[in-house]
Amino acid sequence: MSVMVLLGSIELGIIYAIMALGVFVSFRTLNMPDLSVDGSFVLGAAVSAVMSLNGHPFLGLGIAFIAGCGAGSITALLHTKLKIQPLLAGILTMLALYSLNLKVMSGRANIPLINKATVFKPFEGIILGGYDYSKLLFSLAVLTLLLLLLFLFLKTRLGFVLRATGDNDQMVRALGVNTDLVILVGLALSNGLVAVAGALIAQSQSFVDVGMGIGMVVIGLASVIIGEVVFGVSSLMRRLIAVILGSILYRLIIAFALEIGMPPTDLKLVSAVIVALAMSMPILKKRFL
DSSP states (O other): OOHHHHHHHHHHHHHHHHHHHHHIIIIIISOOOOTTHHHHHHHHHHHHHHHHHTTOHHHHHHHHHHHHHHHHHHHHHHHHTSOOOHHHHHHHHHHHHHHHHHHHTTTOSEEEOTTOOOTTGGGTTOEETTEEOHHHHHHHHHHHHHHHHHHHHHTSHHHHHHHHHHHOHHHHHHTTOOHHHHHHHHHHHHHHHHHHHHHHHHHHHTEEETTTTTTHHHHHHHHHHHHHHHHOOSSHHHHHHHHHHHHHHHHHHHHHHHHTTOOGGGHHHHHHHHHHHHHTHHHHHHHHO
16 A cells, blocks of 8 residues: 555545544434434535635634534434434435535535635645645644544533433433433534534545535444444543544555455445444454454
C-alpha cells in the first residue's frame, strides 16, 4: 500500500470517526437504532457546500451541525410524541431528508466545489516529506475537539442521565426524569455530529451528491463495533477512542481491499461482512478458541 493511499485512508478514517461518534451516541449510549444517519450525513454535506459556494466554509460547519441536530430532533419527536418505533421513525426522517437535501441543493443532484474556498484552504502548504498534510491535520484537530467536548458532556449530569436512559429507561422515568427530552437531546447530538462529518467530507472531496449518504449508518456501526472488539471498552474515554481507531481501521481495511483488486462495487458487501464478523466475534471466540 503506497504512502498516499495510506494517508488518504487515515484522513478519511478521521473524518468518518466524527460520524462514528454520532452513531455511538445513538446506537450505544441511547441504545436506539437511528437510520436517519444516512440523510443527516447528506444534509450536513449539502449545507456545507452551499455555504462554501457563498464564501463561508467555516460557518458551514456550524450550520451543518445545527441542521443535523434538527434532523435528529424530528426523529426523536416522531418516536417520543407520536409513539412511532425508533427504527421506523429514522426511516421516515431519512426519506423526508432526501427531498429536503435536494431543496438545500436547489434541485441539483450534485454540487461541485472545485476552486471554491473550503475550511482546508487556509492550511494548504503544510507539506512534510513531499506530502500535503493540511486536510489530515485540520480534520484531526476538529475530531480531537469534538472528542473532548463529547467526553465532557457525557460526564455531566445530563450525560449520565443520557447513558442511564439507554441502559434502563423505565428506571430513569421512575426517578422523575423526562426521558423524552433526554432522547431528543441524544438524537439531536448524534445527528449533529454525523452532519459535521458530512460537511467535512464534502469540503475535502470538493463535491456533494444527494446519494452519498447511502450506507453511512453501516459504516458508522462497523467503526463502533470494530473499535469495541479490537480496542476494548473498559472506560468511557477508551470507548470513544476505540470508536475513532475502529473508523481508521475500517478505512484501512477498505483501502487494502481495493489494493488487492476488489471492484469498488463490492465495497458495500465488504462492509456488511466486516460488521457481521465483528458482531459475531464473541461467539466465534467461544467456539473456535
